[in-house]
Amino acid sequence: MKQLLNEAEELINAGQCNEAVELLCRQGVPEDTRVFELIALAHHKRNAARGDVFSAAVFAGRAISSGSTNPLMQDIIAASKRQDKPSDAHLAPQDYTLGGWNEKRPAVDAPLASCALSKLNGKADAPKDFDWLGKNIPCQKACPASTDIPGYLSAIYEGRHADAYNINLRDNVFPAVLGRVCARPCESECRHGWDGLGEPVAICFSKRSAADFKQQDLVVMDKWFAASGKRVAVIGAGPAGLAAARQLALLGHAVTVYEKHSTPGGMMNQGIPVFRLPRDIIAKEVEQITALGVEIVCNTEVGKTITLSQLAEQNDAVVMAAGTLRPNLLDLPGKELEGIRHGLDFLLDVNDNGTTEIGEKVVVIGGGFTAMDCARTARRLGATTVQVEEELADKTVPGSILRMPKGNVNVWYRRSVDEMLVTPGEIEELEHEHIPLETMVTPKAYIGENGKMKAMRFIRTELGEPDASGRRRPVEIKGSEFEIPVDTVLLATGQFPDTAWIDDALKAELAEEDGWLKSGSAYATAKDKIFAAGDYATGASSLIQAIGHAKECVRAVDQFLTGKVRLKDFAKIEDVTDSGRIREMDAVPLQAMPTLGLEKRDLRSEVELGFDKETSIDETQRCYQCHYKYEIDSDKCIYCDWCVKAKPRPDCILKVKELKHDDEGRIVGWEIAKTADEVNLIWINQEDCIRCGACVAACPVDAISIQKVSLVTEPVA
Amino acid sequence: MKAQPDLTQVEKDKLEINPDFDFREIAKRPFEDITPNELAMFKWSGVYHQLQPSFFMIRVVTPGGRMTTRQFNRAVDLGEQYAQGELCITTRQTLQYHWIRKEDIYKIIEGMAEVGITTKNGCGDVPRNIIGDSLAGAGPNQIGDSLKLIRLMADDDEIQNQRNLPRKHKISVASSNDALAQTLMNCQGWVPVERDGVVGWKYHAGGGLGARPYLAKLIFDWVPEELVIDVTRAAIEAFRRHGDRRRRAHSRLKVVVDQMGAKKFGDVLIDIMKEKGVQGLEQIEYAKDPTPNIGRMSINGEEVIPQKTADRSIVRVMIPRSELKTAQSRTISQLADELGGGIIMFTNRQNIELHDVPNENVVALLAALHHAGFRTAGHEHFPDIVACVGTTMCKMAVSDSPDAYHRLYAALAHDEHYWKSIGTLRINITGCPNNCAHAWIADIGLRGTRTRNAEGGSVEGYSIFVGGKLSEAGKIAEYLCEATNDEIVPAVKKILDTYLANRSNDSELFVDFCARIGIELFQKLITSE
Numbered sequence A: 001m002k003q004l005l006n007e008a009e010e011l012i013n014a015g016q017c018n019e020a021v022e023l024l025c026r027q028g029v030p031e032d033t034r035v036f037e038l039i040a041l042a043h044h045k046r047n048a049a050r051g052d053v054f055s056a057a058v059f060a061g062r063a064i065s066s067g068s069t070n071p072l073m074q075d076i077i078a079a080s081k082r083q084d085k086p087s088d089a090h091l092a093p094q095d096y097t098l099g100g101w102n103e104k105r106p107a108v109d110a111p112l113a114s115c116a117l118s119k120l121n122g123k124a125d126a127p128k129d130f131d132w133l134g135k136n137i138p139c140q141k142a143c144p145a146s147t148d149i150p151g152y153l154s155a156i157y158e159g160r161h162a163d164a165y166n167i168n169l170r171d172n173v174f175p176a177v178l179g180r181v182c183a184r185p186c187e188s189e190c191r192h193g194w195d196g197l198g199e200p201v202a203i204c205f206s207k208r209s210a211a212d213f214k215q216q217d218l219v220v221m222d223k224w225f226a227a228s229g230k231r232v233a234v235i236g237a238g239p240a241g242l243a244a245a246r247q248l249a250l251l252g253h254a255v256t257v258y259e260k261h262s263t264p265g266g267m268m269n270q271g272i273p274v275f276r277l278p279r280d281i282i283a284k285e286v287e288q289i290t291a292l293g294v295e296i297v298c299n300t301e302v303g304k305t306i307t308l309s310q311l312a313e314q315n316d317a318v319v320m321a322a323g324t325l326r327p328n329l330l331d332l333p334g335k336e337l338e339g340i341r342h343g344l345d346f347l348l349d350v351n352d353n354g355t356t357e358i359g360e361k362v363v364v365i366g367g368g369f370t371a372m373d374c375a376r377t378a379r380r381l382g383a384t385t386v387q388v389e390e391e392l393a394d395k396t397v398p399g400s401i402l403r404m405p406k407g408n409v410n411v412w413y414r415r416s417v418d419e420m421l422v423t424p425g426e427i428e429e430l431e432h433e434h435i436p437l438e439t440m441v442t443p444k445a446y447i448g449e450n451g452k453m454k455a456m457r458f459i460r461t462e463l464g465e466p467d468a469s470g471r472r473r474p475v476e477i478k479g480s481e482f483e484i485p486v487d488t489v490l491l492a493t494g495q496f497p498d499t500a501w502i503d504d505a506l507k508a509e510l511a512e513e514d515g516w517l518k519s520g521s522a523y524a525t526a527k528d529k530i531f532a533a534g535d536y537a538t539g540a541s542s543l544i545q546a547i548g549h550a551k552e553c554v555r556a557v558d559q560f561l562t563g564k565v566r567l568k569d570f571a572k573i574e575d576v577t578d579s580g581r582i583r584e585m586d587a588v589p590l591q592a593m594p595t596l597g598l599e600k601r602d603l604r605s606e607v608e609l610g611f612d613k614e615t616s617i618d619e620t621q622r623c624y625q626c627h628y629k630y631e632i633d634s635d636k637c638i639y640c641d642w643c644v645k646a647k648p649r650p651d652c653i654l655k656v657k658e659l660k661h662d663d664e665g666r667i668v669g670w671e672i673a674k675t676a677d678e679v680n681l682i683w684i685n686q687e688d689c690i691r692c693g694a695c696v697a698a699c700p701v702d703a704i705s706i707q708k709v710s711l712v713t714e715p716v717a
Numbered sequence B: 001m002k003a004q005p006d007l008t009q010v011e012k013d014k015l016e017i018n019p020d021f022d023f024r025e026i027a028k029r030p031f032e033d034i035t036p037n038e039l040a041m042f043k044w045s046g047v048y049h050q051l052q053p054s055f056f057m058i059r060v061v062t063p064g065g066r067m068t069t070r071q072f073n074r075a076v077d078l079g080e081q082y083a084q085g086e087l088c089i090t091t092r093q094t095l096q097y098h099w100i101r102k103e104d105i106y107k108i109i110e111g112m113a114e115v116g117i118t119t120k121n122g123c124g125d126v127p128r129n130i131i132g133d134s135l136a137g138a139g140p141n142q143i144g145d146s147l148k149l150i151r152l153m154a155d156d157d158e159i160q161n162q163r164n165l166p167r168k169h170k171i172s173v174a175s176s177n178d179a180l181a182q183t184l185m186n187c188q189g190w191v192p193v194e195r196d197g198v199v200g201w202k203y204h205a206g207g208g209l210g211a212r213p214y215l216a217k218l219i220f221d222w223v224p225e226e227l228v229i230d231v232t233r234a235a236i237e238a239f240r241r242h243g244d245r246r247r248r249a250h251s252r253l254k255v256v257v258d259q260m261g262a263k264k265f266g267d268v269l270i271d272i273m274k275e276k277g278v279q280g281l282e283q284i285e286y287a288k289d290p291t292p293n294i295g296r297m298s299i300n301g302e303e304v305i306p307q308k309t310a311d312r313s314i315v316r317v318m319i320p321r322s323e324l325k326t327a328q329s330r331t332i333s334q335l336a337d338e339l340g341g342g343i344i345m346f347t348n349r350q351n352i353e354l355h356d357v358p359n360e361n362v363v364a365l366l367a368a369l370h371h372a373g374f375r376t377a378g379h380e381h382f383p384d385i386v387a388c389v390g391t392t393m394c395k396m397a398v399s400d401s402p403d404a405y406h407r408l409y410a411a412l413a414h415d416e417h418y419w420k421s422i423g424t425l426r427i428n429i430t431g432c433p434n435n436c437a438h439a440w441i442a443d444i445g446l447r448g449t450r451t452r453n454a455e456g457g458s459v460e461g462y463s464i465f466v467g468g469k470l471s472e473a474g475k476i477a478e479y480l481c482e483a484t485n486d487e488i489v490p491a492v493k494k495i496l497d498t499y500l501a502n503r504s505n506d507s508e509l510f511v512d513f514c515a516r517i518g519i520e521l522f523q524k525l526i527t528s529e
Helices: A002-013 A017-026 A033-046 A050-065 A071-080 A127-136 A138-142 A149-157 A161-172 A175-181 A185-189 A203-213 A239-250 A279-290 A308-314 A343-353 A369-380 A384-393 A426-432 A504-510 A543-562 A583-587 A613-620 A642-646 A694-698 B009-016 B023-028 B036-045 B069-082 B102-113 B146-155 B225-242 B253-260 B262-275 B326-338 B359-371 B401-412 B416-422 B485-502 B510-517 B519-527
Strands: A122-124 A231-235 A254-258 A295-297 A317-320 A340-342 A362-365 A409-412 A441-449 A452-466 A472-476 A482-485 A488-491 A530-532 A567-576 A628-632 A653-661 A667-672 A681-684 A704-715 B047-049 B056-059 B066-068 B086-089 B095-100 B171-173 B188-195 B198-205 B217-224 B304-306 B312-317 B323-325 B343-346 B352-358 B427-430 B444-452 B458-466 B478-484
Touching (some): A002 A017, A017 A033, A033 A050, A127 A704, A149 A161, A149 A203, A149 A613, A161 A203, A175 A203, A175 A543, A185 A203, A203 A613, A231 A239, A239 A254, A239 A543, A308 A317, A308 A504, A317 A543, A343 A369, A343 A488, A452 A488, A628 A681, A628 A694, A642 A653, A642 A681, A642 A694, A694 A704, B009 B036, B056 B102, B066 B069, B069 B102, B069 B343, B146 B188, B188 B225, B198 B225, B217 B262, B225 B262, B253 B262, B304 B359, B312 B359, B323 B326, B326 B352, B326 B359, B352 B359, B444 B478, B444 B485, B478 B485, B485 B510, B485 B519
Parallel strands (some): A231 A317, A254 A295, A317 A530, A340 A488, A362 A409, A362 A488, B171 B188
Antiparallel strands (some): A122 A567, A441 A452, A452 A482, A567 A704, A628 A704, A653 A681, B086 B095, B086 B323, B198 B217, B444 B458
């Protein structure tokens, strides 16, 4: 017994009070004076809440009545007593300001710094409001065009595919196109994909379903402003140029787009293969832009047919959105050999002519979008007679019309798979189409025979420190060189903006000697009237990034043209009573995109078949609907902790001693309370909240509100 | 496929875990081998894991609140041995043990079973201890025999073996048309009526307090006594079928009845009884008006109440904060045997009544009680405060309600002149929105809360509600003001002084005063200097 008492005392001294009490109780019903004393001491020491104060006093009392003379026991009892205020109480009813899920909030300034947004309702535009949007709707934040992803996913879930399309159209200009070929930066940020929460929502595929299942009429958007009388020329009818043109048209400006190619679409048309993006899809969404009055002049190469200076003269502004058409060719020994092509040139050729010459052993060098497209296109070329035997030998793909023999198209990349910048799922498709991918190799030389490519020499690499792009730099491994037989090399090694076409009068002012713009990724250039948008300014990126950049560029153009800021962003706050979600939706598995069987794959047949309507609804129900804000009215909260007990994640509801704010009022951190009296707020950490609503169901005093918060852009007078 | 609502974890546990645990086996099992789900299902046996780790609470079932002294003595013995020498009287007329070790749970259960008292259905999603009023079996105004019905219900397999209801289910059977039986805050409430010498029962349903209170509606004006059990069973079946199992906060019968309305709920009961082949349903009369009309409480501070039987009396003993220490309990039990009728009745204000006391013993009994330090005066007046255990032992609580009780009691219960001048007054202090101490239906109800301090931290206190009652159509108390824990005494004093200064005459009860002036004026009065 004595040993046990000592052990218990040691545990108490070590702060393991629960363990000490358990040990003391294990021996029998507490009835010994010293046991009473120690239980009292354990609870007294823990002192986390009133329950500890009480139990310490109970057992101190038991200790005293069984003969304890330990003065601490009296102290414990004395400390448990509370005192009344001697003065007259100042009584007042609680004055609620925010209210719970079923109350309407007025559109007034938020009364407390702890409020998530600067206003209780309506439209808010303080830094903390945009900060909230960015942190809480990570998909929208990740989208360069700021598309309202929860908004359109919920519309799809409700079967309102046309509404979903329109919501998307507002921000991303080409919903049906991007529903197929978007780089999907949103999906890697999706809350559903966070550690322990499963797979991200298939945002992109869902977006496509909105386009697939809406009425197939053209959607002509309402313009924000009447005709301004200003004329703007846009150079390049690619994603950036067309996005800029549409935004300018919505602002009331007259727009003419100059395109050197025979059809508008830019990289959509000339880069991306038809089997990933059918051309009628592009045509239709381009038509929605011309329907706004935008004129697209094709077969017109600025610099030849008309000069930039002339355009600048004839228009109130010019937007250069000429993309990246200057190929990055590898400066390797043997670069003059026949059989070496830049990937973009190859894709353009196939997209324009339906086919192109290609050898029998093809190597694609690179690890980006173009590399994937080159490889998969190359695999579809070649002689049919060759492929039959090859493919039949492989039982898994009988009769495939992937014509290039299996294994005869390879992709070689100098870094690892993790560093590849490709559309999610494409590496899997590469494998599916039996295209070997060799990573951690870098090309060293083209080896020829009779002026033609015969082999390619590579050296193996390992990853070193990150480079400027943040990706780890490949470092060559000495002595690891090797050669493989090759007759065709497709270089998917990047491309740059081309400033060669800028006429001399402006070239010095606008372009660097190395061919890049002096203004970098800025919207404005050194010349007042002339702006730059999309890849032409930023360098090669993705479609959605080009669109996002172009939209922002147009704001600068509009301000230049009108001398005013005519578009304003807000956080729109709306009361709701329910998110419409049930927790079981979180457990719905990611829906797979159905694809065309290998035996049917060719240059023109679309590989991804799209969700059926039911699948689109199944998938979109998975969205957490991060635009809902769950917030506790700290005046109404009674600190019962019931929401804390019901919370699904460790950090989604916190007992906070103090919130930290920056100078702009943004919540930038918090300090957790250690005792009940320290708790100043029971606070929903909305960044960690998974919008399950368990707290609302648990709150006995209806102190938790639900509001929908959306980023909106509106014209202002 | 669109996601379908699945069973909640509680509902799964109810289906998967047999609540009839072998607590001898549990005694041997290491605590860490008991799953949290099993621990939750202990409640079905009346066993709750207490706020303090290593200890349990056990609640027994005493239908109608009555125990013989033999039963009570056993309860006291077990309390002395295993529960740190203390028992607690609950607001549903029964007893609770605290500080029970896991190893001793079965000893309490088996020990009480030997004297015919079970812990089964003490807690959990089951029909709980069936209550009545403390005058049952003795009171001067009794109609029929409520104790007989309570006993029938307590012994009815169909009622008692409902181990998987959507939520807890509470039944009250009154011994007369008297608010004392708390008819309007129970899921089912039976009130006797007599017509031409025949006793039948008025049937109420859909009452319940908790965080969102509902008062019962009158469903049937007349149910013949032989159909009372059938209707009770049918209501449980209706609850089983229609209760919301998805949202526990909205799962009780009160929500079902509120959504259906009295008439439709009556139809559902009749249909269920028809399904079961119950005969004689045509004798049941639907309520002409669903608004109840419960009689005002017949007792008002009496220390002794003459029983219906001419030579016997009820002697009432106040138990401070419902806590019975072993020595006090033995005194009461001994006096009940020596001078009373050997019957102990627990009241819903957490006190004790000794029934069947021969009239000639009353004076001696009172003297002995006073000698032993018991108070017999002040029932239904200021000293008769009800408080739950609050943060002292309950995991749900926000405020230390026993502390508020003790401070109020110490400050004002001894000023007899003051509280007598106030008259009838029921103060109920509940530590959290669950309202175990029934703050919603008290004259003054205090509900635990914490309030944010602008300067940092937060402070424990109470939201104060006034004007609740269970008589006539009933009334849920209305929100008056906030008070921090150190303001409780001055706050209640100010409320009472305001009442004293503004009541229309000395006989205007506090509850009537609240109704007359309205809450807004009351708020103005107490906030003015």
